[in-house]
Amino acid sequence: MPAISDKGRQMPESPIRKLVPYAEEARKKGRKVYHLNIGQPDIKTPKVALDAVKNNTIEILEYSRSEGSEQYREKIAGYYKNKGIDVTAKEIIVTTGGSEALLFALGTVADYGDEVIIPEPFYANYNGFATASGVKVVPVVSSIENNFALPPIEEFEKLITPKTRAILICNPGNPTGYLYSREEIRKLAGIVKKHNLFLISDEVYREFVYDDLAHYSIMQEEGLEEHAIMIDSVSKRYSMCGARIGCFVSRNKEVITTALKFAQARLSSPTYAQIASEAALETPQSYFDEVSKEYVSRRNLLVSELEKIAGVRVAKPKGAFYCIAELPVKNTDDFAKWLLESFELNNETVMIAPAAGFYSTPGMGTNQVRIAYILKKEDLTAAMNILKEALEVYPGRETS
CATH class of the missing domain: 3.40.640.10 (Type I PLP-dependent aspartate aminotransferase-like (Major domain))
Incomplete structure (x- = not known):
């Protein structure tokens, strides 16, 4: 077989998209998946x-x-x-x-x-x-x-x-x-x-x-x-x-x-x-005012719910619609896969983005995730409840 380029071998997988096959399998099992892994807003296009x-x-x-x-x-x-x-x-x-x-x-x-x-x-x-x-x-x-x-x-x-x-x-x-x-x-x-x-x-x-x-x-x-x-x-x-x-x-x-x-x-x-x-470009400023207000509300809800979960630390964002949270697990890649493969709460689960892929320093961010607060508040609340319950039973949870 002809050789693949070194550049191709070195290309990193997307931490945002690489778990998609696991999410698809979860859906085939009939589970609802809350997507907190990708910055695809549910806000309507003008x-x-x-x-x-x-x-x-x-x-x-x-x-x-x-x-x-x-x-x-x-x-x-x-x-x-x-x-x-x-x-x-x-x-x-x-x-x-x-x-x-x-x-x-x-x-x-x-x-x-x-x-x-x-x-x-x-x-x-x-x-x-x-x-x-x-x-x-x-x-x-x-x-x-x-x-x-x-x-x-x-x-x-x-x-x-x-x-x-x-x-x-x-x-x-x-x-x-x-x-x-x-x-x-x-x-x-x-x-x-x-x-x-x-x-x-x-x-x-x-x-x-x-x-x-x-x-x-x-x-x-x-x-x-x-x-x-x-x-x-x-x-x-x-x-x-x-x-x-x-x-x-x-x-x-x-x-x-x-x-x-x-x-x-x-x-x-x-x-x-x-x-x-x-x-x-003709979109009125009122559109952005309403969207920004909605994201502030979602951010506040997400940060508040994350802070209630034992062992979780979260940085409060000042802009965009993402936050980094530190979880009481050793490896969030493994945890994210487990969420999709092995965990459900009322036939629902959550998809998150492991944060190691957002670093270039080896070993950094392995206990962190990026969460996109691009879902309506009811869904964010449900997703955080799933995350809380999952962390309580996860076999790889680290205790302080």
Whole structure:
């Protein structure tokens, strides 16, 4: 048999999706599975976006421009202007989801064997994107003990080598829900300017910020024009995960010119999805206000219920719709499989995402899970009751 590539062998499995076969088997047994493993909101997609596709009269479904339609990019720029971010359509490339934008970013700034510093835990697919790009992830560890706050800047500087090309953050964070303050962004800006690095910020959850806090984008920080690359997406903002439309934003002309070459190589993003995404920009602020209020309510319920379970520790998110919880088990991979294979309460069980896959440091996060609070409150309550009962009888439970 021909050999598989080393890169292919090194590609990590998704901690979010790898348990799907176990969930399918549980459903075949007639069990209801509460999905807390994936960031697929149950919030309805804005009708204006769906109608734009349903009522379209296109007769030939053509390629769009590699950088995305000019009209759509102009409207995205207008959206950003309303958020205090002054960019032009020429500084935006429409991508097939935020995932492609991240791949373009790594391809633009780093060569094979170069390094990118990322505070961990981080979005699990960063590991996969880095592997696919031949880039080494250098983690800066944050801790549940201090709610996953940004590590001291000195910790970043210790890790900078001649191969370091960028610092990558997610703001607000997936999987922790951590929100970077303006002061923290300014500290990161200082370090990338001092060491002539790029600062890449994944800001797909910008609309979901809680407790009267405000989102501060790297694109709002003066002096970062040549260093900043912003990643964005419609997936979470408008509950349009299936549209697979994102964007890559930078004021650095050479960065945009280079990223566009990657965009040209894959031809273009989906035309209908761009039409839906363009229409979604007409969504009124009231939609986001209602959605944010709902997520705050769900977050508060989830954290409260988790804190009632003996042996569980949870970090309170400031944004996005995820939290990391530490469970009294040695290995949450085993526990997550056991939940789906061997446990049920009233013929129901829960699917969670083991958190080890959100780290690149071996051995980290093995007793943690990421929980997405994307279900209505009645379902979250039921799921937490199942988790509580499961932990009480789990053979691998650790006692203090």
